[in-house]
Amino acid sequence: MQTEKVIDHIVDWLKDYATNAKQKGFVIGISGGIDSAVTSTLCAKAGLDLLCLEMPIHQAPNQSDRASRHIEWLQNNFKNVTRRQINLTPVFDNLVAAFPTVEKEEERFMSLANTRARLRMTSLYYFAALERYLVAGTGNKVEDFGVGFYTKYGDGGVDLSPIADLMKTEVYEIAIQLGINDEVIKAAPTDGLWGDDRTDEDQIGASYPELEWAMNLKDEGCVIGDFEGRQKEVFSIFVKLNTMNQHKMLPIPVCEIPKDLK
Incomplete structure (x- = not known):
């Protein structure tokens, strides 16, 4: 950089x-x-x-x-x-x-x-x-x-x-x-x-360098089955949190009303 x-x-x-x-x-x-x-x-x-x-x-x-x-x-x-x-x-x-x-x-x-x-x-x-x-x-x-x-x-x-x-x-x-x-x-x-004094790593279960590694590999198309041991554990943590927290990252959902109902 x-x-x-x-x-x-x-x-x-x-x-x-x-x-x-x-x-x-x-x-x-x-x-x-x-x-x-x-x-x-x-x-x-x-x-x-x-x-x-x-x-x-x-x-x-x-x-x-x-x-x-x-x-x-x-x-x-x-x-x-x-x-x-x-x-x-x-x-x-x-x-x-x-x-x-x-x-x-x-x-x-x-x-x-x-x-x-x-x-x-x-x-x-x-x-x-x-x-x-x-x-x-x-x-x-x-x-x-x-x-x-x-x-x-x-x-x-x-x-x-x-x-x-x-x-x-x-x-x-x-x-x-x-x-x-x-x-x-x-x-x-x-x-x-x-x-x-609990840290982010205490709460997440992975360090930031580990999460960055997982984020980059997920963007490349990797899946949990591609890894073993600690790598599999970290990748699983990332995928779980990324999935469950999409509601924070995506726009607020809007219920669109069909035109024929207006």
């Missing part, structure tokens, strides 16, 4: 898109992970306003600390960056308290994890509307179009996706070129929706 040219291309694209949309800049949620770090830096390089939001919800301290230090690094390098911390923990707790209880609490863990992401999306759009900013998404290609590892109308609810045509490994290449803090680059990827 021609890393420097890719960076310039994305930065130009961001600036042109915002200018044509007559928006003043971007707002982005900073998680302490590699994707939000890279996306926010690319947005900052576009030269327009950039608002970085920290939105902790029972967040693991190491995630919050990394996010804070990345924003400090941005502000030391770019004059167009501002920050706000919105503590969503009490909002989340009050919402959970308002919901009816269920017989087995563990059954709603996934629903509540997605609720966290949707509260953050709501906050991003509040500031976007207030300041005439665009919500910048942080999803990469294997997450958004491979396994669908994001929350529908949560972190998937954005105005534009600067790094969605980059594989996760390519995002790391961009991060190194941009000079992103080493602690962010070395941190294990996590969605930060559980209030603990």
Whole structure:
């Protein structure tokens, strides 16, 4: 990959898109992970306003600390960056308290994890509307179009996706070129929706390089029966997630009414 040219291309694209949309800049949620770090830096390089939001919800301290230090690094390098911390923990707790209880609490863990992401999306759009900013998404290609590892109308609810045509490994290449803090680059990827340190690999059962391998081979027409051992396991994981999460990747289905019924 021609890393420097890719960076310039994305930065130009961001600036042109915002200018044509007559928006003043971007707002982005900073998680302490590699994707939000890279996306926010690319947005900052576009030269327009950039608002970085920290939105902790029972967040693991190491995630919050990394996010804070990345924003400090941005502000030391770019004059167009501002920050706000919105503590969503009490909002989340009050919402959970308002919901009816269920017989087995563990059954709603996934629903509540997605609720966290949707509260953050709501906050991003509040500031976007207030300041005439665009919500910048942080999803990469294997997450958004491979396994669908994001929350529908949560972190998937954005105005534009600067790094969605980059594989996760390519995002790391961009991060190194941009000079992103080493602690962010070395941190294990996590969605930060559980209030603990579980990683993306813990949840998915495969690493991002493995998922990229499977995604590329599926595009070439390979099937599960072509593999054995760990390769078969990884390919099966990818196919299962890719299939079950198509509802995230395809347009919302519309019930088309026949003309003779109108």
